[in-house]
Amino acid sequence: MDIRQLAAFHKVATLLSFSKAATELKYAQSSVTSQIKGLEMSLGVDLFDRLGGRIQLTDAGQRLLPYAEQMLTLAGEARGATVGSGDPAGVLTIGSMESITSYRMPPLLEFFHHRYPALHIVLRPSLCAETCHALRQGMFDMGFLMEAETQHPGVQTEVLGSEPLTVVAAPDHPLTRLPKVTTEELRRTQVISAEAGCAYRELFEAELNDGTGEALPFLEFGTIESIKRGVAAGLGISLLPTACVQDALDAGLLVRLDWEIPFEVFTQLAWRRGKNLTREMRVFTDQTMRFLAEEYGR
Known part of the structure; x- marks a missing residue:
């Protein structure tokens, strides 16, 4: 097992394509295939299932x-510490929820991609x-959180800002005709939500359930x-980060309901407490704060 084999494996596992991996690595496809076969032989397991024109990771590949x-990250750190110059390189594994990945991250x-192609x-x-959990276990280098709490056991955070939230409905929904929407009116309405474990969903659910004595059914979409x-x-209606629904609000596909949201969540960049930030992690932190500062009014 060597670094080139691991780099080829990581690229193929990320793209699920030998040809795309070869293009990004600037190798011949036969070289990538050879690296993967050599790694599989050294480990004595198959890392990919080859199903016609598609591939997927085996259980061993997932593990x-x-x-x-982690090994590629350490190799990048070792290279940076030894050479002491050059651009950041290696792999940064970032945990993130859909609302951040899809609606905040693309410009960053x-x-x-253009400024640090080796990272x-x-x-x-x-x-x-x-x-x-993944940060504490060393499985992620950094991660994004969207929580009401800003203190987490074993995790250090940098608060990027308060995440604006909006309750939305279809333009012809009965609640859109009300100048103000009460919590009681929301309790009598079907709510569509993200899966359990989402902080703003749980806060919204707790607010609607408060004093009712029973859990209200939420319609979960993926x-x-x-x-x-x-x-x-x-x-139904839904509570979502404003950044996720702004396009639909602007297009008139959704309408904002005038309900005073009684809670707040904060988007945070996090890493394992006590971890010495690598050059790559510092660059990522600095650029994340620079790109997102204006969006969060900082």
Whole structure:
């Protein structure tokens, strides 16, 4: 097992394509295939299932992936510490939820792609509790959180700002005709939400359940885009980060309900407490704060 094999494995595992991995690594596809076969032979396991024109990670490949990311990161750190110059390089594994990845990160990722091409940023979909656990276990280098709390055991955070939230409905929903919407009126309305474990969903649910004596049913959709489509189709109302629904509000597909939100969540950049930030992590932190400062009014 060597670094070139791990780099080839990581790229193929990320892209799930030998040809795309070869293009990004600037290798011949046969070289990438040879590196993967050599790694599989040294480990004595298959790392990919090859199903016709598609590939997917085997269980062994899934187990190897976080270790490969850590080893590539350490190799980048060693190179930087030894050479002491040059651009940041290696792999940064970042845990993030959909609302940050899809609606906040694209300009930042574009910047890193052009400015630091040797630094590979890997985004892992993860809810906040899972991200904190992965940070403490060393499985993620950094992660984004969206929580009411800003203190987390074993995790250091930098608060990026208060995340604006909006309750939305279809334009013809009965609640849109009200100048003010009360909590009691929301309790009598079907709510579409993200999966359990999402901080703002849990705060919203707790607010609607308060004093009722029973849990109110939430209609769970898998993604923010599916929630927006469900709301636009009149299936219910939803509470989402404003950044996720601004396009639909501007297009008139959704309407903002005038309900005073009695809680607040903060978007945070996090890493394991006590960890010495590498050059790559410092660059990522600095640029994240620079790109997102204006959005959060900092």
